[in-house]
Structures are given as structure tokens and as C-alpha cells.
Amino acid sequence: MLRLRFLKENHISISLISVILGLSGCVTSTDGIQKSQDQSRALSGERTKMGQSYNLNADCTAATIPKVRLVQAPAHGSVNFVSEGVYSNYKESQRVKCNSRKSPGVSEYYSSQTGYFGKDMYKVRVSYGEGTVKDVTVNINVIKN
Template sequence: MRISAAAISALLLPILASCTTTSGGVATENKNLTAVSAERTRLGQAWHLKADCSQASRPNVRTVFPPAHGKLEIVPEDVLANSKKFSKCEGVKTAGVVVYYTSAAGYVGPDKTTFRESYGDGFVRDVTFDVNVVK
């Protein structure tokens, strides 16, 4: 049984808007969020579980388009899964990847960044964040 990584990965935090499409075999998702200047902000997390809640693999995440006014950190970390498709896996601790954004000190204004998630099962997603950096 093939399990879609889209159903078992998630981006967290208060998101103002989100849109998902597919182009050339790569799913794309656009999100908006507000971050405090020079403060490390968690953009999201990715993981890959099987239907029995065991780990399938640790997703590969990389920067596609770096932010112009800050930096992305892609950190392998244990995360708590929150899957709508597999509700029984809610809260399962698994190896995942967390993406953080930090703006340059003193910068206030818009920024944009894109990272790519791939899961080893053929599912690939580019996630673009429009970031509003405030004081």
C-alpha cells in the first residue's frame, strides 16, 4: 500500500493563507506568516510515517530559494507527528526535519523563501513562505 507523504507531513504555526498546487510532478504550497525581526521562527516540520505509525524515512529538506533578508536553518530533530489521515499517529515522536527562519538584525519588511521536501517515495513538495518581518 502506497502512503502519500502529503497526508503525513505537516507545516505548523499560525498560517494566514495557504494554497497547494502541482506543477511538473512537484506539489507547491504557498504560505504567509509574521516573524519578529532577528528572532528564530519555526516555519514548519516534515516527517514520514507508515500507516502503523512506524517511521518510513526521514524526509530530505533543502533550500531552493534563500531569503534575501535572513537565513533558513534546516535541522534534523525529533518531532511530534500530527496526521489527519492517520489520527492514531497523533503525537507519535519520530525523526523529522524542522525549518527555521531568522531575519537579519534590525530588518523589518517583507521577505520570501522556498524549501523543498522529498520523501523517497516519489512525493516532492516546494513550500514558499512570504514572511512579514516586524519589530
């Protein structure tokens, strides 16, 4: 299942879609790697959070810290990964209580080249350290600033 969040940045709503560990909606390939695609928007030249990865125990402590690496760089920008506190978005009852506080995770930030607008895309691989591996293709509509 994909999760849709809305953030308010510079007076424009930016939708973020990110994949969450343990939820269905990803396609698992024959090699066991889950694959998904996200759709997002960003303002030209501005740093925009595209998603985040985390893996929490039932008591809200970090089960593992996900490792995120760039598989394919965007043609018209750059991606940075930042280890920081993130708010989880679990739907299942056991970890819902974790959603109200920050937990260790990795955030993904995209910045387009200044003045560029149009389509861009990048791919990441997320390894959760307990056997789950996900490849995510992030499709971005870069909007004039």
C-alpha cells in the same frame, strides 16, 4: 490542505502554516512536483520555526526521512534545517494516533537579520524519498521586536 498551528513564543502568537504529506491543497505542476505557498510571521532577529516535514507509516514509524533543501534563500535572513523529533498533525484516522508522540522529521527555522522588519520570502524543495516532491514558497511578515 494546509495546516495552521499557533505557537506561543515570547508572548506573541506566531502562526505557522506547513504542508503535510498526503493531504490535498497543493497544486501539482506538469512535472509532477506539488507546489504550495505558506504565510507566516516572525519577530525581527529571533529564530522562528516555520514548518516541519515528516512521513510516517500507519504504525507511526518513519516511512522515510524527508530531504529538505533551500531553492531560494531569503533576502533578509537565513534558514536552517534541523533533523529532530516532531509532532505530526495527521487528520486521517489511520495515523491520528501518531500525533501524540514525537517522530523523526525535519524542522525549518528562519531568522531575520537583526533590526530588519518587513516582508521576506524563501523557497524549499522537500523530497520524501518515495516519489513525492514538494516546492514550498514561505512568505514571511517580519515584525519589529
